[in-house]
Amino acid sequence: MTGPMLQITAPAAAMLQDGIDTDVIFPARFLLRMDKAGLGECLFADQRSKDSFPLDRPDRRPVQIIFAGDQFGCGSSREHAVWSLVDYGIRAVIAPGFGEIFANNAARNGLAAVRLCRAQVAMLARESAVGEVTIDLVAKTISTSGGTAIAFDIPEADRLALINGWDEIDVISDTYQHEINAFEARYRQLRPWLFKALERG
Amino acid sequence: MRAVARPKCQCPAARRRGRAQWPIVPVWILSDMNIARTLYEKLWDDHVIAERNDGTSLLYIDRHLAHEVSTPQSFEILKRRNRRVRRPDTHIAVPDHAVSTRSRSEKFGGPEARALIDRLYQNAALFDIPLIRLGDPRQGIVHVIGPELGFTLPGLTIACGDSHTATHGAFGALAFGIGASECATVMALQCLVQKRAQTMAVVIDGAAANWVSAKDIALSFIAAVGPGGASGFAVEYRGAAVAAMTMEARMTLCNMTIEAGARIGLVAPDQTTFAYIAGRPYAPKGEELDCAIRHWSTLASDEAARFDRTLHLDLNALIPFVSWGTSPSEAGPITGHVPRLDAAADENARQRLRRVCDYMDLTPGQPFETIAIDNVFIGSCTNGRIEDLRMAARIARGRKVADRVTAIVVPGSTAVRRQAEAEGLDRIFTDAGYEWRQPGCSMCVAINEDRLQPGQRCASTSNRNFEGRQGRGARTHLMSPAMAAAAAITGRLTDVRTLGVQP
Numbered sequence: 001m002t003g004p005m006l007q008i009t010a011p012a013a014a015m016l017q018d019g020i021d022t023d024v025i026f027p028a029r030f031l032l033r034m035d036k037a038g039l040g041e042c043l044f045a046d047q048r049s050k051d052s053f054p055l056d057r058p059d060r061r062p063v064q065i066i067f068a069g070d071q072f073g074c075g076s077s078r079e080h081a082v083w084s085l086v087d088y089g090i091r092a093v094i095a096p097g098f099g100e101i102f103a104n105n106a107a108r109n110g111l112a113a114v115r116l117c118r119a120q121v122a123m124l125a126r127e128s129a130v131g132e133v134t135i136d137l138v139a140k141t142i143s144t145s146g147g148t149a150i151a152f153d154i155p156e157a158d159r160l161a162l163i164n165g166w167d168e169i170d171v172i173s174d175t176y177q178h179e180i181n182a183f184e185a186r187y188r189q190l191r192p193w194l195f196k197a198l199e200r201g
Numbered sequence: 202m203r204a205v206a207r208p209k210c211q212c213p214a215a216r217r218r219g220r221a222q223w224p225i226v227p228v229w230i231l232s233d234m235n236i237a238r239t240l241y242e243k244l245w246d247d248h249v250i251a252e253r254n255d256g257t258s259l260l261y262i263d264r265h266l267a268h269e270v271s272t273p274q275s276f277e278i279l280k281r282r283n284r285r286v287r288r289p290d291t292h293i294a295v296p297d298h299a300v301s302t303r304s305r306s307e308k309f310g311g312p313e314a315r316a317l318i319d320r321l322y323q324n325a326a327l328f329d330i331p332l333i334r335l336g337d338p339r340q341g342i343v344h345v346i347g348p349e350l351g352f353t354l355p356g357l358t359i360a361c362g363d364s365h366t367a368t369h370g371a372f373g374a375l376a377f378g379i380g381a382s383e384c385a386t387v388m389a390l391q392c393l394v395q396k397r398a399q400t401m402a403v404v405i406d407g408a409a410a411n412w413v414s415a416k417d418i419a420l421s422f423i424a425a426v427g428p429g430g431a432s433g434f435a436v437e438y439r440g441a442a443v444a445a446m447t448m449e450a451r452m453t454l455c456n457m458t459i460e461a462g463a464r465i466g467l468v469a470p471d472q473t474t475f476a477y478i479a480g481r482p483y484a485p486k487g488e489e490l491d492c493a494i495r496h497w498s499t500l501a502s503d504e505a506a507r508f509d510r511t512l513h514l515d516l517n518a519l520i521p522f523v524s525w526g527t528s529p530s531e532a533g534p535i536t537g538h539v540p541r542l543d544a545a546a547d548e549n550a551r552q553r554l555r556r557v558c559d560y561m562d563l564t565p566g567q568p569f570e571t572i573a574i575d576n577v578f579i580g581s582c583t584n585g586r587i588e589d590l591r592m593a594a595r596i597a598r599g600r601k602v603a604d605r606v607t608a609i610v611v612p613g614s615t616a617v618r619r620q621a622e623a624e625g626l627d628r629i630f631t632d633a634g635y636e637w638r639q640p641g642c643s644m645c646v647a648i649n650e651d652r653l654q655p656g657q658r659c660a661s662t663s664n665r666n667f668e669g670r671q672g673r674g675a676r677t678h679l680m681s682p683a684m685a686a687a688a689a690i691t692g693r694l695t696d697v698r699t700l701g702v703q704p
Contacts, residue, residue: 017553019428019528023667028648032299032313034273034320046669071429074462075667076646077271077364079380097429100464101364105380156255157394168382169282169389176251176259180392183250183261191496193489194263197354198290 004165005110008091009134010064013054014125020068021075022102026084028076039080040087055088065133067125068095070118073102082109092135094121094142094152107158108168112137115153124150137163237505239400240469241435244375244500248358250392260395263357264291265387266343267330269321270298270648271362271380276324278385286328286388293352294325295333297342298363299648302611302638305336314649328388341614341640344368344582348452349616351481355470355497360387365582365664367458371451372478373470373500375435378459398465401434402508405442407516411704412697414592415450416584416662416681418442419457420522420532422514428530432462434510437502442516443468448477449588456583457664460529469501523569523694524666524679526557531666532679533569535696541566560668561676562656569694572678576659577608577689578671579682580638581645584662585613587620589682593662594626596686596702602634603692609636609651611643635689647671660688 030042047053055063066072066085072095073081082105085093092112106113112135116124124133124144131145137159143149161168172180188195238246250259267275272294279286286292296318301310310318318335325332333339339346344365347353353369359376360366362384369376383393403422423430436458443451451468458466468474475494478484485493524532525539539558542565545551558565563572579585579593590612602608610630612618618640621627627637644651645663647670653659655674662685663670666677678694683704687697 017556018549021528021665021667023665023670027669027673028646029652029673031270031646031648032311032317034317036274046673071432071462074428075364075459075665077362077378077380079271079274079362079382082380097432100432100462101378101380105382108380108382155257155396157253157257157396160255168386168394169278169284172259172386172390172392172394176392179251179259180261180390184391187261191493193485193493194354194357196489197351197483197485 003110005091005112005162006138007134007136008064009132010062010091011060012065012067012125012128012133013057013060013063014067014129015054016067016069016122016125018069019071019074022073022078022081022099023075025073025081026078031078031080036083036087038087039084040089042080043084043088062089064089064091065135066090066093067121067128068093070096072098074099077101079105079109082106082111086111094124096121103158107161110162110165112154112162113158114142116142116150120150237503237507239502239506239508240373240437240467240500241375241398241400241465242506244356244358244373245397247356248375253394257394257396259392260358261392262360262387264352264359265384266347266359266361267292267294267321267384268298268343268361268363269296269317272324272384273317273320274381275362275384275388276328278382279328279389282389284389286330287391289329290331291391292330292388293333293347294321294330295340295343295346296321296335298642298646300335300639300641301649302641302643302651305639310649338615338619341616342582342585342642344452344456345585345613345617348372348448348477349481349614351478351484354478354484354493355474356500360384360393364459364464365456367464367466368452368456368582370455370458370465370467371448372474373467373497375465377464398435398463399433399509401431401436401463402511403436403438403514404440404511405438405514405516406440407442409442409516409519412683413516413519413521414681414683415446415453417519417522418514418516419454420524420529420679421519423457423461423530424522424532426461426512428460428528429462431458434463435465435467436461436463437467437469437508439469439502444471447588448473449586452586453583453589457529460664470497471501521681521684521697523684524677525561525563525569527560527666527668529664529666529679531557535569535684535694538568539563539565570696572694573658573692574606574660574678574688574694575657576653577602577606577685578611578644578659578661578663579609579685580611580613580643581663582613582642583645583664584682585611585617585640587617589662590617590621590626591624593682593686594629595704596683596697596700597633597635597689598629600633600690602689606689606692608634608689609638609644611638611651612640614640633689644671660685660694
């Protein structure tokens with residue numbers, strides 16, 4: 001569960017290459033860590049040693065927004081990728097497209113995965129090389145310090161999760177407990193063999 | 202006169218037979234039945250608990266596979282909320298990702314991996330979830346043992362905290378990877394909020410030449426559509442070539458679907474599927490199996506069903522594939538070469554090509570067969586099944602792994618390992634100079650000690666060649682088990698067809 005997020009205004013970093021996968025975001029060897037706290041130190045661990053890594057530019061700290069290329073977060077389902085971004089302080093990633101599982105994980109942890117076309121991402125990244133970027137989840141717009149606001153697209157379910165900061169288990173169980181029970185009872189009647197099979201295993 | 206035995210099961214097919222003369226069929230049922238649907242749509246419709254007003258649906262989840270790396274935090278979520286697991290018997294907990302493949306002894310694998318495995322054991326006990334321990338004859342990679350145990354069945358929704366969960370789609374199950382938070386939701390509530398995907402048909406026709414396998418088909422598909430080409434789609438693999446495939450081959454094909462951006466890869470269940478399932482521990486038995494098969498037989502896409510997108514792959518022209526870059530889509534036929542800079546579509550593509558070549562230590566235009574390797578990895582949820590090991594063993598038999606090359610075989614499960622040993626495959630591999638390991642994810646994900654050193658280059662039957670995937674600075678070339686075994690012998694990427702081995 002994370003707190004509500006209506007608007008973010010912060011410096012942004014540009015990592016515009018396509019296909020930054022979850023192995024690059026969070027190298028597998030750190031998956032041995034069981035505790036979520038402190039995972040920010042593993043973020044992009046094998047990239048950070050390189051000179052001028054975008055997140056490490058002293059003049060841009062604290063970066064809370066990343067402009068990225070297509071398919072950001074593709075690959076492994078490891079939620080650690082999202083946790084490490086959030087632990088580092090990143091609140092939003094703006095990209096032409098995301099790995100589907102990454103995008104699902106993001107909204108559940110207070111990380112906005114915002115889609116914009118490649119040209120708009122590149123333009124905003126250029127404009128925000130200095131100054132700050134504002135992401136407004138209520139108005140669904142992104143603006144740079146000097147520039148105009150651009151409307152963006154985000155799945156409504158994800159947007160609501162971000163602005164309400166809700167907890168998925170509580171929301172589903174509060175809203176749908178009856179429907180789940182009814183479905184399961186009907187299903188058990190329809191496919192008794194499916195339920196019996198488990199008793200055998 | 203004996204009364205006709207009424208079917209015991211309550212499935213609609215059985216009920217319909219029981220009242221065949223019923224004259225009036227309500228119109229809405231007729232129209233419902235007349236809507237042609239794809240396999241994916243049938244699976245989806247069958248599991249919708251509720252439609253939400255934000256474009257998502259609440260989907261009932263039949264089964265969940267819990268491994269040691271993706272679930273500690275899921276169980277934490279349950280503990281913090283003081284929640285129980287709703288239907289404990291619909292889950293199986295098994296360690297696979299971080300386990301040592303050197304020995305099942307607890308001394309191996311290091312304290313952190315051991316702690317993850319112990320935590321899984323504790324959580325399974327605490328929440329009453331069926332547990333398969335290391336050393337259990339049923340242990341193995343989640344996506345290998347689910348099918349082996351008959352836990353994976355057609356028509357089910359299956360979730361797992363692993364992106365290669367699409368593997369189970371080979372059975373006509375709606376199976377997809379989720380994060381740790383969603384694992385907690387499944388355990389607590391037996392459902393997930395999901396958005397309905399678009400549908401993509403990948404029609405595969407033609408006859409595969411010798412040594413062309415499901416892995417080559419998967420790599421060529423991913424290379425054709427790109428890493429995000431199937432994003433937002435549920436892919437169904439269809440066509441005569443798919444119908445002729447074994448379950449192992451279908452699993453390899455579906456497994457890699459995520460590398461094209463789609464979480465779901467499906468094959469319609471058929472006689473091959475039913476024959477594979479019959480007799481497995483969790484599978485329905487006797488009359489129940491008949492009843493299940495009646496239901497499973499209705500799942501295939503209707504002839505008139507429309508897909509949002511259709512793609513055709515012709516196997517006649519396909520030759521063995523290898524990946525050269527740091528995305529599974531960066532792959533080509535073994536007779537080819539690394540793309541030339543002047544072939545890049547635009548400046549972006551040129552930049553990426555330079556960066557990838559720099560990481561992979563390759564030159565644009567370099568022929569694949571000149572690429573020397575240091576390591577060979579045969580295994581993973583993509584290619585760690587018995588057929589895969591047989592394929593590799595046919596190449597390894599009577600030959601030697603090249604001098605500088607370290608080669609390991611990691612069976613996908615204990616059952617695969619035992620089967621291979623019964624067939625003498627372990628001897629073929631060890632005689633050739635391979636190490637014969639215990640089952641686990643191993644060098645596919647490189648969480649355990651099976652990692653490459655920086656700069657080392659591996660011919661790998663796994664599913665990802667991302668930067669650092671097999672260890673920091675490691676270089677991965679994806680290929681089929683036969684191709685990896687061929688590379689082991691020559692010490693470089695090699696067209697397996699040139700070795701003159703009869704398949």
